[in-house]
Amino acid sequence: MQTQHSKSEQRQKMSPARKRKMAWYGLLGILAMAIILPLASYSVHFLGTEAVAQEASSAVNPRSNYWRAVKEGVGGYSAVQGAESGILIAPGGTEWQRLRDNTIAKYMPWGIVGVFVLLLLYHLFHGKNKLDERPSGRRIKRWNWFDRLVHWMTAISFIALAITGTSMLIGKALLIPLLGKAGFALWAQASITVHNVMGPLFTVGIVLMIVMWIWHNFPTATDLQWFKQGGGLFGKNHPPAGRMNGGEKAWFWLVTVVGLAVCVSGIVLVAPIYGFAIPEWAGFLPWVDGTRVDMQEANVIHAVLSLGWTAVALGHVYIGTAGTEGAFEGMSTGYVSAEWAKQHHDQWYNEVAEKGKIIEPEVSAAKAAATRVSTAN
Numbered sequence: 001m002q003t004q005h006s007k008s009e010q011r012q013k014m015s016p017a018r019k020r021k022m023a024w025y026g027l028l029g030i031l032a033m034a035i036i037l038p039l040a041s042y043s044v045h046f047l048g049t050e051a052v053a054q055e056a057s058s059a060v061n062p063r064s065n066y067w068r069a070v071k072e073g074v075g076g077y078s079a080v081q082g083a084e085s086g087i088l089i090a091p092g093g094t095e096w097q098r099l100r101d102n103t104i105a106k107y108m109p110w111g112i113v114g115v116f117v118l119l120l121l122y123h124l125f126h127g128k129n130k131l132d133e134r135p136s137g138r139r140i141k142r143w144n145w146f147d148r149l150v151h152w153m154t155a156i157s158f159i160a161l162a163i164t165g166t167s168m169l170i171g172k173a174l175l176i177p178l179l180g181k182a183g184f185a186l187w188a189q190a191s192i193t194v195h196n197v198m199g200p201l202f203t204v205g206i207v208l209m210i211v212m213w214i215w216h217n218f219p220t221a222t223d224l225q226w227f228k229q230g231g232g233l234f235g236k237n238h239p240p241a242g243r244m245n246g247g248e249k250a251w252f253w254l255v256t257v258v259g260l261a262v263c264v265s266g267i268v269l270v271a272p273i274y275g276f277a278i279p280e281w282a283g284f285l286p287w288v289d290g291t292r293v294d295m296q297e298a299n300v301i302h303a304v305l306s307l308g309w310t311a312v313a314l315g316h317v318y319i320g321t322a323g324t325e326g327a328f329e330g331m332s333t334g335y336v337s338a339e340w341a342k343q344h345h346d347q348w349y350n351e352v353a354e355k356g357k358i359i360e361p362e363v364s365a366a367k368a369a370a371t372r373v374s375t376a377n
Contacts, residue, residue, distance in 0.1 A: 104304060105169050108304065109166065132339075133342075136338065139338065140349070140352050144334060168195070196270050216244045217252040222242060224246070225239055226241055231246065241345045241347060243345060244345075245344065269295065327344075
């Protein structure tokens with residue numbers, strides 16, 4: 001019995017080496033569990049979140065669909081009657097505003113400033129284009145009273161439209177510091193009113209100018225020679241020209257093409273104000289639907305062409321006033337000096353001279369005397 005008891009005690013005793021080994025195994029096991037258990041919980045959480053996200057993505061969110069439809073321009077119900085009255089947000093509106101305010105309004109007006117500076121430098125260094133011969137009193141009738149009426153009606157309305165249109169485009173940046181917000185608000189409202197009133201009058205003038213003067217403005221071979229010589233703006237040589245020279249013809253066709261485009265786009269913009277009804281037969285024309293997209297396109301074209309036209313018009317105004325001696329009298333009185341016609345429109349001068357339509361000074365004096373006598377009686 002004693003021998004068996006001693007053997008069991010020997011089995012129960014553990015060597016120090018084995019104890020150390022067991023201790024290391026236990027420590028390593030604890031470290032492994034400390035790392036594995038948190039990672040396992042994170043994995044379970046991630047898998048559960050992914051499953052929830054997939055379930056949420058498969059579900060339909062009514063709000064997202066609603067605002068997606070609004071952004072795409074889908075119409076809804078509105079008690080207001082009119083085209084696109086049920087559309088809350090028009091597609092492309094933000095892009096149109098960015099193009100108008102950042103690109104057009106920010107850069108294009110500098111073209112007008114640039115042309116003005118070039119004309120000023122030309123006048124300072126070159127001076128006015130003067131007549132080679134002093135006026136002798138001999139005159140030629142160039143424009144009748146109706147021609148001048150249409151011209152000045154169109155010119156005055158053009159200036160008013162250019163000033164008010166530019167004010168509406170860039171007035172916030174330039175005029176608010178000068179006039180204040182209240183002052184600019186009054187000016188802006190006045191500009192809108194003047195622009196909308198003068199626009200139809202200007203359109204009538206453009207159409208009349210085209211109808212009356214198109215017969216004088218068809219290009220000829222003489223116009224090419226005129227352009228080759230720079231229109232006589234540089235040097236002493238004066239290129240040949242008929243009743244209308246190459247520059248005047250170029251200006252006329254610019255007025256015809258750009259003017260009509262500006263007028264049509266302007267009519268599209270003011271059509272809702274005046275309540276214009278587009279006839280059914282005109283349905284093939286652009287912008288007749290009057291949608292917001294049509295209005296945006298018309299506004300961009302109207303602004304770009306108007307600013308470019310204003311820049312070119314500065315050259316036309318300069319040549320017809322301070323740039324050329326004797327040119328302004330043609331539109332102010334209807335008559336030009338024979339010397340001016342001979343220098344700038346030699347072919348037309350020869351035609352008029354052959355027909356005997358040059359008014360001599362004594363004839364003019366006799367006519368004035370007869371007028372005074374008839375008035376006295």
